[in-house]
Amino acid sequence: MRVLAFLLALLAAWGQPSASAAATSRLPRIQHVFIIILENKGFDETFGPGSSAVYLSQTLTQQGQLLRQYYATGHVSLDNYVSLVSGQAPNPDTQADCQIYTDFVGAPGLDADGQAVGQGCVYSSFVPTIADQLAAAHRTWKGYMQDMGNSPTAPATCRHPALNSQDDTQSARDGDQYAARHNPFVYFHSIIDSPSCDRNVVPLTELPTDLERVSTTPNYVFITPNLCEDGHDAPCVDGRPGGLASADLFLQEWVPQIVGSRAFRHRGLLIVTFDEGEVSGSGFDSSACCNEASGPNTGAPGVTGPGGGRVGAVLVSRFIRPGSVNDTPYNHYALLRSIEDLFHLGHVGYAAQDGLAPFGNDVFNCYPRGLCR
Known part of the structure; x- marks a missing residue:
């Protein structure tokens, strides 16, 4: 019955067309999307004057486009x-980062908004994800999680707490700074109940080998650094500075490998953004954009406001003019919708929200007029 319910839900999601045929025909034929998610920094700290993330705020923005009005969708972390x-x-549990790894309990199906x-x-299992959509469309995906394989007692792949147990990855450990709450794929039964989880949710150390050939590079690549190198901790448990300084070093190590790969050069797109803005102090930001709906399970996605704050994003592709700047408002739901459109998929959840704008020729401003490089 669970399998049948999931298939029906997925068919329903596929029944919501991604865009008109004319609209999707105007998009570049992206074949490989790479997403890197960093942690807990607002736009001004990351991209403003004096940013300690020099590689991200200066080098990468000159290679691609800076989205200055890109917003997270909630607080604290996992919900994003x-x-x-x-x-x-x-919902209240994901807003609290799911300290106890419990099953979602509620209505036996999705509401009219796919929630x-x-x-x-x-x-x-009836709640679909982009991973389920890609698999159904015979496309490939992987989540690459730094430090996932570093524990001598936990699985090296598809690693998550036991159901109804305390999440022991909430705090970093020396030599193992993996955080389950920054690995979205292990919060869906459609993924963790499948044998494919061990093939698709893997340590980051597998990425260099996969990048060696186009055929082994997934169509959809989701990369999560560890708690030090995503900027979450500062200082880190191993003595490194953490924060933006360590996040910037992570990007300097991994971005050249990605953009230098044949898969990226062959119609690739790199997206670097943050899960949420600041969650404490004077920089706390729970602003939102794009008429974000609060959803059926909480009145305030940002705890004290409607969203997760303005974080910004950088996009790099042969179809994007280097050094360009874009002030069109986007958020995490819009990013999901944009990726679904690139792969000609339906829309799931609030990616299907009426009026939500996906990336268009404002982002892909070197297409179809030709390459900018």
Whole structure:
């Protein structure tokens, strides 16, 4: 019955067309999307004058486009990752980072907006994700998680807490700074109940080998650094500075490998953004854009406001003019919708929201007029 319910939900999602044929025909034929998610920094700190992320704020922005009005969808952390891959809005447990790894409990199906109604952490198998959509369309995907394979007692792939147990990855450990809450794929039964989870949710150390050939590079690549190198911790448990300084070093190591790969050069798109803005202090930001809906399970996705704050994003592709700047408002749901459109998929969750604008020729401003490089 669970399999049947999931298939029906997925068919329903596919029944919501991604865009008109004319609209999708105007998009470049992107074949490989790479997403890197960093942690807890607002736009001004990252991209403003004096940013300690020099590689991100200066080098990468000159290679691609800076989205100055890109917003996260909630606080504290996990709810943003869930939104990025499923379009599901926050609920009180995901807003609290699911300290206890519990099943989502609620209505036995999705509401009219594609939302699961209830509360909890691990969504039922009838809640579709971009991973499920890609697999159904015979495209490939992988989540690459730094430090996932570093624990001597935990699985090296598809790593997550046991159901109804304490999440012991909430704090970094020396030599193992993996955080399950920054790995959205392990919060969906459609993924963790499948044998393919061990093939698709893997340590970051597997990425260089996969990048060696176009045929082994997934169509959809989701990269999560560890708690030090995503900028979350500062200082880090191993003595490194953390924050933007360590996040910038991570990008300097991994971005050249990605953009230098044949898969990226062959119709690739790189997206670097943050899960959410600041969650404490004077920089706390719970602003939103794009008429973000609060969802059925919480009145305030940003705890004290409608969203997760303005974080910005950088996009790099042969179809994007280097050094360009874009002030069109986008958020995590819009990013999900844009990726679905690039792969000619339906829309899931709030990616299907009426009036939500996906990336168009404002982003892909070197297409179809020819390459800018």
